[in-house]
Amino acid sequence: MTREQRRFLFLVTVVGVCLFLSIFLWNECGNSSYTLPKSVIDHNDPLAYENGGIAVFTMKTLGLDAGKWDVGSIANDMQIIAKHEVYENHTEGSILFKVVGDADDRYGNTSQTDFFSLQFSMDDLKQINWSNLMLGKILNLGKIVGETGVGELVIAKYCDADRAESEYFCAVGTAR
Numbered sequence: 001m002t003r004e005q006r007r008f009l010f011l012v013t014v015v016g017v018c019l020f021l022s023i024f025l026w027n028e029c030g031n032s033s034y035t036l037p038k039s040v041i042d043h044n045d046p047l048a049y050e051n052g053g054i055a056v057f058t059m060k061t062l063g064l065d066a067g068k069w070d071v072g073s074i075a076n077d078m079q080i081i082a083k084h085e086v087y088e089n090h091t092e093g094s095i096l097f098k099v100v101g102d103a104d105d106r107y108g109n110t111s112q113t114d115f116f117s118l119q120f121s122m123d124d125l126k127q128i129n130w131s132n133l134m135l136g137k138i139l140n141l142g143k144i145v146g147e148t149g150v151g152e153l154v155i156a157k158y159c160d161a162d163r164a165e166s167e168y169f170c171a172v173g174t175a176r
Contacts, residue, residue, distance in 0.1 A: 034084060037077035041100075045092070053093035054119075057081055061101040061115065061154065071158035072136060074099060075166070078118070079130075079138045086125050094121045097142070103150045115151035116173065118142030136165030144173055 036043060042058035059077060061070045078097050085095060096119045103113040120142045128141070147155070152174060159170035 037080055039074055039077045040081070045090070054096050055085065055090065055092040055094075056096045056098060058098045058100060060112070061099060070101075071139075071154060075136050075139050078142075079133065079135070082120060082125050082128075082138065083130050086122070086128070086130075090122070092122060094119055095125070096120075096145075098146075099151070099154075101150075101154065113150055114146065114148055115154050116147040117145045119145050134165065139166040139169035142169070144169070147173065 036057075037059075039059040039061070040057050041060045042056075044056045057078075059074055061074055074097075081097075082095060085092070096117055098117045099115045100112050101115055102110050103115075104110050105113075118139065124141055128138075155170065155173035159166065159174055163170045
């Protein structure tokens with residue numbers, strides 16, 4: 001093999017490796033298969049700690065008539081999102097889940113209403129052993145902020161059946 005043929009073979013090999021790595025990295029990094037749960041209707045992730053370093057996820061429940069399972073499914077979605085944020089090494093200081101749903105106002109008109117918000121610090125979330133965290137227990141780790149009267153009813157309905165799973169969340173959320 002001549003020197004020019006070796007150079008050509010080397011160049012083709014380098015180009016091939018670079019092309020393979022580019023495609024592989026784009027598929028692995030740039031084309032993430034993660035999608036937010038369907039309950040998330042809005043998401044604001046801070047860029048360089050905008051919004052005080054809080055990633056905000058607005059999640060919609062099915063409302064008061066949905067029963068206890070709706071808050072349980074929201075808790076499951078919170079757990080999926082929080083775990084993803086931790087494993088992806090996101091840099092926000094905390095995560096805020098705003099829980100909203102349809103409710104009637106005093107005039108009987110149905111509109112989207114804020115129920116409650118749960119805020120989790122990333123420091124707390126990084127300590128969780130995710131494989132041992134039972135469904136509903138994540139609610140105990142958040143700080144309830146911005147609870148409304150309708151939100152208290154939604155929490156109470158959930159807690160009537162699932163207080164054992166979310167004892168701290170239920171005690172704080174229904175004591176207002």
